[in-house]
Amino acid sequence: MINQLSWKVGGQQGEGIESTGEIFAIALNRMGYYLYGYRHFSSRIKGGHTNNKIRVSTTEIRSISDDLDILVAFDQETIDVNYQELHSKGVILADSKFNPKKPEDTLASLYAVPFTEIATQLGTSLMKNMVAIGATSAVLDLDIQVFEVVVREIFGKKGDKVVAKNMEAIQAGFDYMKEQMEANVPTMVLEKADGKHRMYMIGNDAIALGALAAGCRFMAAYPITPASDIMEYLIKKLPALGGTVIQTEDEIAACTMTIGASYGGVRAITASSGPGLSLKMEAIGLAGITETPLVIVDTQRGGPSTGLPTKQEQSDLMAMIYGTHGEIPKIVMAPSTVQEAFYDTAEAFNLAEEYQCPVIVLSDLQLSLGKQTVEPLDVSKVEIRRGKLVTDELPEIENKGYFKRYEVTEDGVSPRTIPGMKNGIHHVTGVEHAETGKPSESAANRIAQMDKRFRKVESIRFNTPVYKNAPHEEADLLIVGFNSTRGAIEEAMIRLEKDGLKVNHAQIRLIHPFPTDEVLPLVRSAKKVIVVENNATGQLANIMKMNVGHAEKITKYLKYDGNPFLPHEVHSKCKELF
Amino acid sequence: MATFKDFRNDVKPNWCPGCGDFSVQAAMQRAAANVGLEPQNLAVVSGIGCSGRISGYINSYGFHGIHGRSLPIAQGVKMANRDLTVIASGGDGDGYAIGMGHTIHAIRRNIDITYVVMDNQIYGLTKGQTSPRSAVGFKTKSTPMGSIEQSISPMEMALTVGATFVAQSFSTDLKDLTALIEAGINHKGFALINVFSPCVTYNKVNTYDWFKENLTKLSDVEGYDASNREMAMQTLMKHNGLVTGLIYQNNERPSYQELLTGYSEEPLVDSNLNLDQAHFDKLVAEFM
Numbered sequence: 001m002i003n004q005l006s007w008k009v010g011g012q013q014g015e016g017i018e019s020t021g022e023i024f025a026i027a028l029n030r031m032g033y034y035l036y037g038y039r040h041f042s043s044r045i046k047g048g049h050t051n052n053k054i055r056v057s058t059t060e061i062r063s064i065s066d067d068l069d070i071l072v073a074f075d076q077e078t079i080d081v082n083y084q085e086l087h088s089k090g091v092i093l094a095d096s097k098f099n100p101k102k103p104e105d106t107l108a109s110l111y112a113v114p115f116t117e118i119a120t121q122l123g124t125s126l127m128k129n130m131v132a133i134g135a136t137s138a139v140l141d142l143d144i145q146v147f148e149v150v151v152r153e154i155f156g157k158k159g160d161k162v163v164a165k166n167m168e169a170i171q172a173g174f175d176y177m178k179e180q181m182e183a184n185v186p187t188m189v190l191e192k193a194d195g196k197h198r199m200y201m202i203g204n205d206a207i208a209l210g211a212l213a214a215g216c217r218f219m220a221a222y223p224i225t226p227a228s229d230i231m232e233y234l235i236k237k238l239p240a241l242g243g244t245v246i247q248t249e250d251e252i253a254a255c256t257m258t259i260g261a262s263y264g265g266v267r268a269i270t271a272s273s274g275p276g277l278s279l280k281m282e283a284i285g286l287a288g289i290t291e292t293p294l295v296i297v298d299t300q301r302g303g304p305s306t307g308l309p310t311k312q313e314q315s316d317l318m319a320m321i322y323g324t325h326g327e328i329p330k331i332v333m334a335p336s337t338v339q340e341a342f343y344d345t346a347e348a349f350n351l352a353e354e355y356q357c358p359v360i361v362l363s364d365l366q367l368s369l370g371k372q373t374v375e376p377l378d379v380s381k382v383e384i385r386r387g388k389l390v391t392d393e394l395p396e397i398e399n400k401g402y403f404k405r406y407e408v409t410e411d412g413v414s415p416r417t418i419p420g421m422k423n424g425i426h427h428v429t430g431v432e433h434a435e436t437g438k439p440s441e442s443a444a445n446r447i448a449q450m451d452k453r454f455r456k457v458e459s460i461r462f463n464t465p466v467y468k469n470a471p472h473e474e475a476d477l478l479i480v481g482f483n484s485t486r487g488a489i490e491e492a493m494i495r496l497e498k499d500g501l502k503v504n505h506a507q508i509r510l511i512h513p514f515p516t517d518e519v520l521p522l523v524r525s526a527k528k529v530i531v532v533e534n535n536a537t538g539q540l541a542n543i544m545k546m547n548v549g550h551a552e553k554i555t556k557y558l559k560y561d562g563n564p565f566l567p568h569e570v571h572s573k574c575k576e577l578f
Numbered sequence: 579m580a581t582f583k584d585f586r587n588d589v590k591p592n593w594c595p596g597c598g599d600f601s602v603q604a605a606m607q608r609a610a611a612n613v614g615l616e617p618q619n620l621a622v623v624s625g626i627g628c629s630g631r632i633s634g635y636i637n638s639y640g641f642h643g644i645h646g647r648s649l650p651i652a653q654g655v656k657m658a659n660r661d662l663t664v665i666a667s668g669g670d671g672d673g674y675a676i677g678m679g680h681t682i683h684a685i686r687r688n689i690d691i692t693y694v695v696m697d698n699q700i701y702g703l704t705k706g707q708t709s710p711r712s713a714v715g716f717k718t719k720s721t722p723m724g725s726i727e728q729s730i731s732p733m734e735m736a737l738t739v740g741a742t743f744v745a746q747s748f749s750t751d752l753k754d755l756t757a758l759i760e761a762g763i764n765h766k767g768f769a770l771i772n773v774f775s776p777c778v779t780y781n782k783v784n785t786y787d788w789f790k791e792n793l794t795k796l797s798d799v800e801g802y803d804a805s806n807r808e809m810a811m812q813t814l815m816k817h818n819g820l821v822t823g824l825i826y827q828n829n830e831r832p833s834y835q836e837l838l839t840g841y842s843e844e845p846l847v848d849s850n851l852n853l854d855q856a857h858f859d860k861l862v863a864e865f866m
Binding site for chain 2: 215422
């Protein structure tokens with residue numbers, strides 16, 4: 001019996017690789033297993049190697065696995081590119097159609113299964129994926145009935161006959177493989193799961209759900225990988241709430257339209273990836289100086305320019321903190337799990353209104369697209385706080401004077417009226433302005449308004465700015481990360497503890513303003529600090545050095561080849577330090 | 579009921595004496611009063627440039643944004659609150675150079691706002707460079723040998739991308755301009771109004787006198803029919819774009835808001851932000 005399994009299906013893009021993975025994963029998720037997926041794909045629709053790796057476990061997991069148990073291959077390239085992940089008892093299930101060859105330097109076994117042939121005999125070669133699922137089930141000794149509901153959901157509208165045919169294909173794959181295995185294939189049998197129904201979703205789904213839970217009613221966005229899912233989800237769901245999404249002509253329009261809607265009093269969002277954020281920068285500055293609430297999602301991918309558009313990277317950190325010319329107060333948060341992506345996105349709307357400034361929800365490709373099992377989300381935990389938005393009737397202002405929208409206050413936050421409110425008229429401009437919004441270039445006013453704007457975020461309250469797993473008062477090592485690296489770090493930490501090291505872990509959830517008070521004690525009490533991040537310059541490590549000092553203790557572990565960290569990589573790198 | 583005086587504030591415009599923009603401001607204030615608006619129900623969104631300052635000179639909600647982006651901001655405001663009257667405005671550099679992409683797509687989208695472009699064929703605030711509206715041969719600081727680029731014909735351009743309201747005016751025709759802005763506000767969809775608004779400081783070619791000599795009023799064109807797109811295009815081409823009045827209006831095509839599925843009849847800004855448990859459960863169930 002095993003309590004974890006790693007399964008990968010690969011082939012040419014457009015061959016149904018993703019849906020094969022989906023059917024397999026959804027069925028297992030419904031049995032109560034925890035899943036964590038990783039999609040390898042290219043920026044093209046048809047052709048090119050693609051694979052979908054799914055890790056299955058009886059306990060919660062947040063990382064892709066170090067190795068692979070089963071590789072389902074629809075072409076030789078899949079074997080050649082991926083076989084090294086297979087451990088010695090791993091199995092390759094390959095379509096006999098392409099005469100699969102096993103590389104010499106692997107102990108894994110290869111079985112040529114007539115995926116295409118069986119499928120063709122049953123009616124159409126399109127069902128080769130189903131045959132592969134059947135063959136997989138044989139190796140896992142799974143009851144193939146678990147797939148029936150999923151197959152029905154997917155093919156139901158094509159009629160019972162299609163459903164039956166697909167189930168037949170699964171059965172045929174299962175039977176064929178069982179026969180082959182009789183003698184020599186060790187069956188990998190998973191421990192029984194708890195049978196609980198949990199969500200199986202990507203981070204982008206959680207971000208979009210978080211926006212809905214926060215009362216977001218408008219989105220303006222431009223399509224981009226890996227952020228488009230947020231827009232596509234909200235396009236489906238906002239109309240039922242009276243809201244809408246506008247696909248704009250460009251990223252600048254997306255950002256400025258969101259600013260317009262937010263100025264109009266509606267909770268609004270825009271989402272993009274690095275290239276889009278670069279284009280939004282001037283508008284972010286406008287939101288900063290006009291103190292317009294603004295929620296922006298940045299799902300990071302490999303940069304710069306078009307970079308590695310479908311690969312993992314975490315290199316937008318500095319750009320998000322310092323981007324836009326001039327200086328504005330800004331909040332940058334970085335959820336590290338799908339649950340956090342939900343709650344943090346919802347909270348972003350509160351912070352944007354309370355502090356009247358741009359709030360950037362930073363994600364990364366692996367968090368945004370890695371499909372995984374998620375423990376229940378509690379919508380009742382989502383608060384709606386609108387800060388100093390004026391709701392009462394206002395007294396008349398003498399001589400058509402303007403409302404003091406930018407009143408200099410102790411906490412820097414001024415009362416906010418929105419168009420339509422009587423006696424709330426004021427001017428809004430990206431030009432430096434006085435309390436009523438009228439332009440002013442006076443030195444005294446400039447200082448008063450700059451200081452007021454920066455005072456706002458001095459006292460920012462954010463529930464959990466750092467996720468901490470710090471069991472040791474004095475640690476040998478503190479591992480620090482942000483966004484999706486959390487799972488790999490967690491698993492590495494367990495292994496390091498087994499090695500006899502005292503390890504603490506901090507995952508930074510509030511990147512800016514940096515939670516120095518939370519991080520400094522952890523750095524002080526550790527002999528060494530390693531910052532694990534998917535970029536080439538160590539942006540988080542540098543931010544830490546700026547804010548908490550202790551440069552002599554801080555080591556960077558950087559990976560910028562487009563792939564997420566694996567637990568064993570973090571483990572060995574950390575061990576090297578001792 | 580508010581009068582045009584209620585749309586005045588105490589800010590003294592920093593435009594040069596004689597600038598065409600003064601009349602555009604007055605026309606906008608009169609039009610707002612004439613259609614029965616109260617100051618708090620009008621939002622004027624403007625871009626950057628001399629003309630962009632207009633949102634600060636009108637007693638209403640005003641948003642002076644960034645260069646070229648008045649239209650997306652204005653569309654966002656309107657989507658947030660469909661009960662507001664939203665006027666976007668700016669210069670020819672704002673709308674036809676840096677913001678041209680937004681102009682075309684705002685026309686196509688047809689959200690119910692009015693866009694007033696103060697067209698002076700020059701960059702004024704940066705002290706006299708060529709604009710996409712400058713004529714070939716026009717000498718400026720950036721085209722000392724004369725402009726060699728073709729000038730944009732915004733009215734013809736608007737007709738080709740599906741505009742439902744296209745009008746042009748001259749800033750001194752205060753009465754006509756006011757009436758056109760009123761018609762633009764009342765139009766159910768996107769209204770583009772291009773206003774020749776001479777720059778007395780940097781444009782010594784396209785002066786008040788020049789316009790008086792060269793403009794033709796559509797009301798003087800016999801048999802002109804503003805519901806006929808083909809006639810509109812031919813007339814514009816015949817007069818090299820130098821016509822004033824309502825060029826084209828299509829009352830058949832519904833506005834963006836009317837075509838949107840599910841879009842709230844009530845202003846979005848008034849919606850209840852709480853997502854009830856039943857609704858949330860339904861959303862979550864789709865991921866199980």
